Amino acid sequence: MSAAESIPQQHAHAVRILYSEHHDWLFGWLRKKLGCAHNAADVAHDTFMRIIASRDALLGVEQPRAWLATTAKRLIIDRARREVLEHAYLAEMAVLADSLPCHPAPDEILMALEALDQIGAALQAINARAREAFMLHYLDQQTHAAIAVHLGVSVRMVQKYLVQALLACRHRCAALA
Template sequence: MSAAESIPHQRAHAVHILYSDHHDWLFGWLRRKLGCAHNAADVAHDTFLRIIASRDALLGVEQPRAWLTTTARRLIIDRARRQALEQAYLAEMALLADSLPFAPAPDETLMALEALAQIGAALQGISAKAREAFLLHYLDQQTHAAIAAHLGVSVRMVQKYLVQALLACRARCAAMAE
């Protein structure tokens, strides 16, 4: 076996060791933190998937439990954001249900929730001011001038923030298409 062929084998072995040595501990930690064995199992699974998917996985990890808990905490935050977004969308749909001539089909609702989750994920990668400008403009329908006054920046800077946000959304869509 050549050196190039042994790298994936070494990586798989390292993941196996990490999993066998720490999965039960991580599951117990998550079960205590989340109070639900099912959610703990899901997050533990997602934690190892994220680690496997990372390019630099297992290179010089000195504290695997710290790495696992950091990854798991980030996944818990992502789940909470998705749930909050979903709840806000469902609450808004409930308010609009009386005024709409028709109710959206469940698949349309799911598509909208997935799109909102992707937008939310894309916006996490930009600055807080750019994110706020995007939300004020596209959700609250505020003008560039009103946003500039609210953020204490120039109208030109608001335009730059909006471009940043739209480019982040575009990049997220392109990454999802691959």
């Protein structure tokens, strides 16, 4: 067995151990935090999916429950931001529907929601800081300088994060077209 083959096996073994030792705790913690077993199950699942996707993330984790909780909290924040975006879109559509003589066709609404899904998938594929910069700028309408202070980076780095996010969105949408 080569070294390259043993790394995925070690990762899979580490994930199995992490899951078996901490999934019930994480699910219970999320159920208390979210007040809904279904949402807790979804976030717990997404937490472990994110961990599986990060190949070398299990190396050197000394406090797995803190790590799982932090990952889950970030996913909850991402979900909340997506819901805010969706609600803002639907509210804007309602305003437009009241002011326009015709309503958007159901297929147009579906296309818009699919576009939001594609943007969400593209943002999941980039690093967390770039995703956060994107959300802060485009959803919370914060300036580059405010985002730089929030993230503890330079304005130039914020600009790089935003370019990275926009390129990921463009790539994702082009790949699906």
